[in-house]
Every structure is written in C-alpha cells, then in structure tokens.
Amino acid sequence: MFSTDGIRAAVDTVGREMALLGERATPTSGKDLDALRASWVALVDALDLGPAPELRKCPHCGGIGMRAATLCSTCWKKLVPPPAAGDGHWGGPT
Numbered sequence: 118m119f120s121t122d123g124i125r126a127a128v129d130t131v132g133r134e135m136a137l138l139g140e141r142a143t144p145t146s147g148k149d150l151d152a153l154r155a156s157w158v159a160l161v162d163a164l165d166l167g168p169a170p171e172l173r174k175c176p177h178c179g180g181i182g183m184r185a186a187t188l189c190s191t192c193w194k195k196l197v198p199p200p201a202a203g204d205g206h207w208g209g210p211t
C-alpha cells in the first residue's frame with residue numbers, strides 16, 4: 118500500500134521553505150511567491166492527501182504554518198492554536 122507519510126513530510130518541508138522565502142521576499146518577488154504558493158496549493162490538492170492541511174496565517178508575520186503549531190515557522194513567535202477548525206482560509210490581504 119502506498120503511504121502518503123513521506124509525501125506529507127515533503128509537503129511540510131516545502132511549505133516551510135516557501136515560508137522562509139516569503140520572509141526574504143521583496144515586494145516584487147513576493148508577488149511571484151504568491152503565484153508559486155497558489156500553484157503549490159493546487160499541487161497539494163491534486164495529491165489528495167486527505168483532509169485539507171490544517172494551516173493558518175501567523176498573526177504576527179502572516180506566514181503560513183500548521184494550525185496546531187505553537188511556534189511560527191517563519192518568525193518563531195509563540196502561537197496559541199485555535200480551539201477549533203473552521204476559518205483556515207488562504208485568502209490574501211484584502
């Protein structure tokens with residue numbers, strides 16, 4: 118049976134690396150990164166790893182991280198995991 122564990126780990130790694138790229142992005146490369154991120158989300162979706170990854174934006178820096186994370190993978194500030202899922206949308210700034 119094909120296991121998705123390795124894929125999930127790789128997906129997590131790439132997601133973290135993209136968060137790091139976002140941290141170093143200039144306004145111009147940030148736009149490129151948004152496009153990359155959108156493609157990445159589509160790819161992850163196509164991989165169909167099961168329930169949508171529980172991600173959320175860091176309230177401090179806006180970096181994308183795991184919903185249950187207690188540390189932001191981008192700015193390393195402490196996070197308080199929300200008690201319940203429901204608003205983990207990917208919407209950009211409005």
Ligand SMILES: [Zn+2]
Pocket residue numbers: 175176177178179180189190191192193194
């Ligand atoms: Zn952060």
